[in-house]
Amino acid sequence: MNLTSPIFQDADKAREHLEALRWPQGPICPHCGVVDDATGLKGKAHRPGLYQCNACREQFTVTVKTVFEKSKIPLNKWLLATFLMSSSKKGISAHQIGRTLGVTYKTAWFMCHRIREAMTETNPGALGGEGKTVEADTTYVGGKEANKHKSKRNSKNIGGMGKQIVHTLVERNGRARSHHIANITGATLRPLVFTNVHRSSNLMTDTAGGYMRLGKEFARHEMVDHGRDEYVRGDAHSNTVEGYFSVLKRGVYGTFHHVSAAHLGRYLAEFDFRYSNRSALGVNDAMRTDEALRMIGGKRLTYRRTNEGAHA
Template sequence: MARNPIQFQAGLSLPAFLEQYGTEAQCRAALYRHRWPKGFVCPDCGNTTGCRLSRGLYQCHHCHHQTSLTAGTIFHGTHLPLTTWFLAIYLLTQRKSGISALQLSRELGVTYNTAWKLKHKLLQVMLERNQSERLGGRIEIDDAYLGGERPGKRGRGAEHKFPFVAAVQTDEAGHPQRVQLRRVSGFTLAEVRRYARAAIVPGSRVVSDGLVCFRAFASLDYPHERIITGSGRASTQIPAFNWVNTVLGNVKNAITGTYHAIRGHHAPRYLAEFEYRFNRRYDLKAMLPRFLTVAARTPPMPYRLLKLAEPYA
């Protein structure tokens, strides 16, 4: 049986990573290229001429504004060396199931709190990047929840459950191309309409189960196929939902196996992590430089904001 070329691709090895990003100078040069690919641009006035000062700052020749390489990016105000940041990015992008903050702290040699803040800032980059992407073509869609078993109400509407939409775009041969994992406030017609307008290309063919809220797709003129699945194990084995069920199984296994439990207001970032890696799995070697380009354009994310609940998206 032939090997899956995506699954068995070489990726970026640790020796290759260290050869490219093993020193602070290499990391600074790489970040400069990704932030200013055509040369320095003043973040204040947009002028394209400047000079580097002895303190490591860059000064605009026009308005004399001074800025650092990391100012205004996700690395803003960091006291960590860029080599630590780059190694964290490497570990997050090259591991299929992710890495916990505790394990990240051990591998980076930093405290747990530092690793947690660093990790969530990087997940924020993934989250913000994902929001601009939409699915199109044939799309399998399902409702899903995160959260463990607790006393009280069970199933839909349980307070400890966090709802999200899982969607998989497939090609004509039925192979998965891209996924979306987006938290929603609940499974209502209004909320699914909001999700559809933001995340699904008009005219896409949507396949869903019989949940009432998914009728929103028909009201928005999407070609919509509703399949009444019933409940129980048999409902997860319907061929039309093969890939969305597979993705959901992988997501929940990754979360329970790597993180064990997550807080609801952080759920969008953890979902974004899986979505980001899955959609870029075709070229593992390019994932790190592509991430750097986005990170250099992602606004700073202070710790106080990391602790707040994310907007539904």
């Protein structure tokens, strides 16, 4: 799979690719859930890829009840946008997607948000486990760029968004999970960390107060004191999550100049998705794209949330 792949040029090829990914055992009726008991409706009277379920008699295509549903954008462009977002390490702007696909900025912006919705994990299991290590840390994005090495004159304000706090959990050699949080108190961190990390894990954090008490409930908890310039003590460090933050920040400050606080969570889902399906784990661009395409279904579609439903 690369930019010249037929699935990015031809809507029928794109549909067949999506059908093969989503329906490896034959068409699945999105209305009643029955597998491989549908009749393909052929002929000019029907749009291509239309099926009728033999069980409930409802009609459907591969995009019904997915984030691509009810769109006038040809499916090959949806797949190309998914490929571009899945294969760009620091993300790709809606302006760039618009130019590449030949659609308006508004349409591209809307498509990007739909694809971010696909990339969002719906029922994520806990990270870590026995013998595994999870790093937890927070960072700020937005507002004045937090960079000691830049003069105030060069710092820039990101899209009018004030400073926002991002909390990220990274399993070493595994997945990442990020949240946009309101503050760094124990009351905020506790449910977040307990829901998303197995207690049998080793937990690595800095010395932020919120981590101290909750850390006692994990198999092992190590803290490094960044305030005293301590960054690594044996295997106790947060270098992995720091690496995640550096990619996130290059994306937020370099690619997306207008990340609003209201949408920050969606961008985090995009960065988490790429990190959790990264090449170091053996996932190449094509596999990552197909994984995003497998995730287009089963999302609650709330069109109003983007206020852009009418544009695509």
